[in-house]
Amino acid sequence: MKIWTLQKKRVGDWMAALRAAGKEVLAPCEADGLLRFRPIDDPSAIAVRPGPCPFPFKEWLFPPHQVLFSYQFEGGKVNLREEEVLVNDQVGLFLRPCDAAAIKILDTVFLSDPPDGFYQLRRSHLTIVTLGCRQAVPSCFCPAVGLSPTSLEGSDLFLWEEDDRFLVYGVSEKGDRLVQVSPDLFEPGEGPEPDQLPSPLPFMERKEPLTNVGQKLQGLFESDLWQEVGRTCLGCGICAYLCPTCHCFDIVDESDAYSGIRCRNWDCCAFPLFTLHASGHNPRPDQPSRYRQRVLHKFAYFLQTFQQNMCVGCGRCSLFCPVGMDIYQIVLQLTGRCLV
Amino acid sequence: MAAVRTDSERTEKGWEPKLIAFVCNWCTYAGADAAGTRRMLYSPCVRIIRFPCTGRIDPHFIVRAFEQGADGVLVSGCHPGDCHYVSGNLLARRRFAIFKALMDFLGLEPERLSFSWVSATEAGKWVEVVNSRVEALRKLGPARVPWGTLSGPPPSLNGRSVAPMPQEPLSQVKPDDYQAVESQLRQLAEGLLATGQVKAVLGYGKGSLQQATPIVITNATEANQLIFNEHCVQNLTVYLTSPSFRSLRPLGVVVKACDSKSLVGLLQEDQVKREDFRAIAVSCPGVKVNGRWADKCLSCDQRIGPIADHIVGSSEPKSTAGADPRDWEIQTIEKWAPAERWNFWMNQFSRCIRCYACRAVCPLCYCQPCIADKNRPQWIPTSPHLKGNVSWNLFRALHLAGRCIGCDECTRVCPVGIRLDLINRRLSLEVAKRFGYEPGKDPSVPPPLATYRPNDPGEFIL
Amino acid sequence: MKVRNDYLPDLVRIVAMTDETVDLRTLRLVFEDPSLRDRFSFLPGQFGQYSVFGVGEAVFTIASSPTRKGYIECSFKLMGKVTTALRDLEVGDLIGFRGPYGNGFPVETLKGRDLLIIGGGVGMAPLKSLIEFCLDNRRDFGEVTILNGARTVADLLYKKEMEEWGQQEGVRVIQTVDPGGETPEWRGKVGLIPNVLNELAPKPDGKFVVVCGPPIMIKFSLQVLDRLGFSPDRVITTMENKMKCGLGKCGRCNIGPVYVCKDGPVFTAADLARLPRDY
Known part of the structure; x- marks a missing residue:
């Protein structure tokens, strides 16, 4: 792995060089009290806080609203028009290791056969620059899902803050090419292997493994425990929409007398409509059964299909849940390891 | 968005205003007919849609008209006292007063939305109203709706830094104020469970991440899990209508003074039976959101709300009540020009991701299914684009007008920080001003938009 | 840039309709694209996404046999939004079709x-x-x-x-x-x-x-x-679960680790016994 150093004060120059090379830089910044990844020019607008950015990077690969195609009605005929997707090369800057790992999970869904064209195009234009975590926040539980504040999963470049500079680890060729855009800003450097960096890992409290609970959870499918843990779920979509790995969507038409679109929008398994049949039958008739689906999909079913958990331990769902449902604690409770 | 005419198409040369008139069959339609038979000339820019009664005209029709490209909407019906169905127009008058207040607050230019009483004999008035409306629209130009793109950055409330709203009123609150309540609460809950007066107690417990989280206690021995402190912010009455709690009736529910008001709403609207719950009213000094006293607490003068079966702690009114910071922010917004307000709110709504957390935490959003989940007809586009988001947020604001008790849970949980509290509060103030009604007080009176008084103010009606 | 778009339906024309019962209708459909008429092949038990433009898509199985070329049939019951709109259509009208999806009968x-x-x-x-x-x-x-x-x-x-x-x-x-x-x-x-x-x-x-x-x-x-x-x-x-994409992506039809749209809709009773009762 190549290692460089980049002076913090030169990040702006690097961004300018990236822009000059036709790339759009997306970094967490604050607008009107809301932290989100946004295209930026000015490095002073970057707002990196400990822990992951509240709004995940997902929206740039899998937008909340995607027009799939449009159509016009013309005298008994329908003219379909394919949707053109314009994408610049994009650089996702200062993602956290959990967010980068989440993109690999989205990849397994959207790039597996048949690949999703919209995702594929955006993904192929994206380079991911991750910033290792020098500090964890109480909601973090990446060690529990086999990741860490310095894991390289999904990253193209990995940065580590050290005084007034970044150690820059070249993880992929795609990442190296970003360095090559302005090689004079990067000094060849030396550093420990990323897993030897002084990360907060030893001090993190939430690290009871959740990676091998699939069978146990599935065995509980009929259990009354779900009523107990899922009863207070209010059925909003915050957990799914702020989750960097949740990817369920709805497909709807919107039209007037002349034309229309078919689009796909984010959807969430906590909504009663999600599985409601036209006949009125609903396989998941209550909130606890919907919450069960969420937990099992993440820690059991996805594991069976794709050999990995669908959770990166970012803790957003638990932190932003209106009623404080903490998926880490709930899985531990279900698997009998700990009671609150 | 492909489905909607683009703004450039709408502003092409030869643009003529498009005025949609929703009229009642018995008066205004007949009046318009009379104008026709008398060969009176008036603007052809009006499109008339006939209804049995103005009472049938839902504000949602108006939202839909703007969404589909109307430049202005006129609602017209019988004069008070003339309604074919006795009181349809009087109910409509209340509804439209609130709708107009909402649209004014959001910054829709006031001339775009008009109301008039035109009787069957008032052909002349009809002509005059239509012509004057069309002329006003012509001056304004094409509507910014259907919620098109906006230029320039939106104005910012920035209120937090300059708000002249000191946080002192509650600085006297001490942890002891909660601790005494907490220990009494545990004793009470234990007793209620032990004697079988309730099947379960729904209260606050310590969360693993958040400082307080809703918990359900079914055994007297678990009563010591209940907590009460400044972090107990959730409004637990939302669970009373949840099917998952049906088997726990009668349920003891821990309520703060504000939460107790939503019990009034639920009783008023027949959503809960009085015997299905027991309100355990905890004496509340105030609660905090993100480390700051909640806005609602700063002006709150009660420790105990209107519905209280068991009172835990002091029921003395609070002497600390100050001004409401939400009101200051509302006043700030109202000082802006309509275009600025519109810009502000469209920017707010554009962020909505349609997680429906606002609906989920709201005790009074109990409809099953919610209108947003109905697809025949699809009143609210489900897509999280501006059109759908505006639709959703307007509908919800309207449905809560006169019902919202201001617990601000919707705003607390909104992951994109939309200031729903200001909209709800603004409509509450309007309801109070116009109809002298305050929600969450008396379960025996009808909700304000389900009733009328013959002399309700109608100054906005032409 | 245009992208691979599996959501784009092919146009099919309604050439005949039979009212099987008062609320159940069978449509016979022919691809507008003549090359598809012969090329289109499927297995009994596979399904498609039928769209009424401006209203949406609905899943129905293909009711005709692959041995009978040149057309496909679907039978649908008047139920929800799309089926209501579909019933309003007449012979000669165009709808959308994408598929075939699913495993089909063995x-x-x-x-x-x-x-x-x-x-x-x-x-x-x-x-x-x-x-x-x-x-x-x-x-x-x-x-x-x-x-x-x-x-x-x-x-x-x-x-x-x-x-x-x-x-x-x-x-x-x-x-x-x-x-x-x-x-x-x-x-x-x-x-x-x-x-x-x-x-x-x-x-x-x-x-x-x-x-x-x-x-x-x-x-x-x-x-x-x-x-x-x-x-x-x-x-x-x-199995019949609510579906949207038909491609094993949208996460709606899951029964445990199984995507009904991709791994189903045909299952043996033995398969079902291994799945959670989430249907």
Whole structure:
């Protein structure tokens, strides 16, 4: 792995060089009290806080609203028009290791056969620059899902803050090419292997493994425990929409007398409509059964299909849940390891 | 968005205003007919849609008209006292007063939305109203709706830094104020469970991440899990209508003074039976959101709300009540020009991701299914684009007008920080001003938009 | 830039429609693109996404047999938003179709076997495809017994087809209606399908059974078949979950780790026994 150093004060120059090379830089910044990844020019607008950015990077690969195609009605005929997707090369800057790992999970869904064209195009234009975590926040539980504040999963470049500079680890060729855009800003450097960096890992409290609970959870499918843990779920979509790995969507038409679109929008398994049949039958008739689906999909079913958990331990769902449902604690409770 | 005419198409040369008139069959339609038979000339820019009664005209029709490209909407019906169905127009008058207040607050230019009483004999008035409306629209130009793109950055409330709203009123609150309540609460809950007066107690417990989280206690021995402190912010009455709690009736529910008001709403609207719950009213000094006293607490003068079966702690009114910071922010917004307000709110709504957390935490959003989940007809586009988001947020604001008790849970949980509290509060103030009604007080009176008084103010009606 | 777009439907024209019952209609559809008419192939039991432009998409199985080229058929019951809009269309109108999706019936496994085909209500639609496929490849299959039921006589579908099938050699058609649904002229059986099945008590004898219908009928029919000694891997049924993408992405049709749209909709009773009861 190549290692460089980049002076913090030169990040702006690097961004300018990236822009000059036709790339759009997306970094967490604050607008009107809301932290989100946004295209930026000015490095002073970057707002990196400990822990992951509240709004995940997902929206740039899998937008909340995607027009799939449009159509016009013309005298008994329908003219379909394919949707053109314009994408610049994009650089996702200062993602956290959990967010980068989440993109690999989205990849397994959207790039597996048949690949999703919209995702594929955006993904192929994206380079991911991750910033290792020098500090964890109480909601973090990446060690529990086999990741860490310095894991390289999904990253193209990995940065580590050290005084007034970044150690820059070249993880992929795609990442190296970003360095090559302005090689004079990067000094060849030396550093420990990323897993030897002084990360907060030893001090993190939430690290009871959740990676091998699939069978146990599935065995509980009929259990009354779900009523107990899922009863207070209010059925909003915050957990799914702020989750960097949740990817369920709805497909709807919107039209007037002349034309229309078919689009796909984010959807969430906590909504009663999600599985409601036209006949009125609903396989998941209550909130606890919907919450069960969420937990099992993440820690059991996805594991069976794709050999990995669908959770990166970012803790957003638990932190932003209106009623404080903490998926880490709930899985531990279900698997009998700990009671609150 | 492909489905909607683009703004450039709408502003092409030869643009003529498009005025949609929703009229009642018995008066205004007949009046318009009379104008026709008398060969009176008036603007052809009006499109008339006939209804049995103005009472049938839902504000949602108006939202839909703007969404589909109307430049202005006129609602017209019988004069008070003339309604074919006795009181349809009087109910409509209340509804439209609130709708107009909402649209004014959001910054829709006031001339775009008009109301008039035109009787069957008032052909002349009809002509005059239509012509004057069309002329006003012509001056304004094409509507910014259907919620098109906006230029320039939106104005910012920035209120937090300059708000002249000191946080002192509650600085006297001490942890002891909660601790005494907490220990009494545990004793009470234990007793209620032990004697079988309730099947379960729904209260606050310590969360693993958040400082307080809703918990359900079914055994007297678990009563010591209940907590009460400044972090107990959730409004637990939302669970009373949840099917998952049906088997726990009668349920003891821990309520703060504000939460107790939503019990009034639920009783008023027949959503809960009085015997299905027991309100355990905890004496509340105030609660905090993100480390700051909640806005609602700063002006709150009660420790105990209107519905209280068991009172835990002091029921003395609070002497600390100050001004409401939400009101200051509302006043700030109202000082802006309509275009600025519109810009502000469209920017707010554009962020909505349609997680429906606002609906989920709201005790009074109990409809099953919610209108947003109905697809025949699809009143609210489900897509999280501006059109759908505006639709959703307007509908919800309207449905809560006169019902919202201001617990601000919707705003607390909104992951994109939309200031729903200001909209709800603004409509509450309007309801109070116009109809002298305050929600969450008396379960025996009808909700304000389900009733009328013959002399309700109608100054906005032409 | 244009991208691979599996959501883009092909246009199909309604060339004929048959009202099977008061709320159930069969459409015969022909691809607008002439090259697709011959090229389009599928297996009995596979399904498609049918779209009414401006309204949305709905999933129906392909009710015609792949052996009958040049057209496809679907039968749908008036239920929700899309089916209501679909019913408003007329012969000559255009709709969208994408597919085929799903695994389809294991016709290779069924070859050389006697078949017991049990269908209730609109569950007959995928079975019609299978039956026609068997009849068009008559020598590949053994005896075919069809047990068809509906709530009332008026709700029985494919009346004409049933009559034709019943006249073929090696095909036996048994029809039943729910108690109270019979008319004075009704000569078939009266009783719920699981009960009629119990009464008929067919012997397993290496037969394969295919069951389609409402969830409750499937549930009890599987119990009866189990009692009669049919091995669960020889009992085949179809699952019907809400679907959107049809491509195994949207996460809506999952039953445990299985995507009904991709791994189903056809499952054996043995498969189902391994899945969580989330349907």
